Amino acid sequence: MSRIYQLVFILSLLCGSWLAMMGVHELGHVLGGIFTGGSISRVVLHPLSVSRTDLSINPAPGLVVWAGPLLGVLLPLLFWLVGRVLRVRFVSLLQFFAGFCLIANGAYIAGGSLDGIGDCGVMLQTGTPLWMMWGFGLLTVPAGFWLWHRLGSLQDWWRHPERVSDQSAWLMLLAVAAL
Template sequence: MRLFSIVLFCLCWLGVCWLGMMTVHETGHILAAVASGGTITQVVISPVAISRTDVSPNRWPALVVWLGPLFGAIFPLVVWSLIPRNWVWPRGLLQFFAGFCLIANGAYLGIGSFEQVGDCKEILRTGSPIWTMWLFGVVTIPCGFWMWHRLGSPPDLFKDDSPVNSQAAWLSAFALAMIAGTAWFVSPS
């Protein structure tokens, strides 16, 4: 039963991190679009689709496209840094999430630049050189792995004093179900 709880917790928390990362990333695009006077025509955040924010007119496309990955990488770090150190369990979860966001956003731009997927194509179209995406990935991906490394070794989850128990597993499953259930497609009218 303990193994089931650990596996359930890990899988569900990865799902929460994936949807949370997409939400924070798209929030960056939204904030930039609103701040630059653009109009958001659609936001897609879904467990079965890659997230996106459509803006038209987009008065500052370079700002809007770059703020997604920048905000997506930096905001979770800021939130994590504000959690008191004696809140071990929430701080650890947010540290994992912040590392996840750094790795995901860095890989998205750094590796995605080769195929020019999603934001990468728009970043190039707005005049940013490809090396800026590589630099972003080279900085953020190792930082994310460093944050994960500071959490300890994955086998530590299996130790008797691990905070991962059946309650934590079911709470992560509930969190994933709630977040996935509220994932949305928005078309402002």
């Protein structure tokens, strides 16, 4: 039964991280739009689609487009650092989430620059050089893996399913359902 709780926990953690990462990324676009005098017309957040923020008025598209991935990595890092300072019990979950956001945003910007997909197309249209997009990925992706590496061995965690309580598995699933 412990293995089932372990699976519920990890699948919920991955799904929750994906949803929360999209939310933090889009929050960056929303705040970028607001602070540059733009007008937000729609934010799309759905678990089965790629998130996006549409602005009806966007006076600074270059700033707005970069606000998503920048806040998308800085805010989770801030959450993790505050969790470390306050010594919260779930700091390892914050560390996992920060690593997830670093990897996802970095891979999106570096990889997306090759085809100009999504935010990367706007970045290229507004004059962002390729080297900057690749540099963002080269900085954030390894940093995310470094945070994950500091959490310990995945193999060791997998060998000890009893480390995940039924309560933590159900709480994680409930948190994802709430998202």
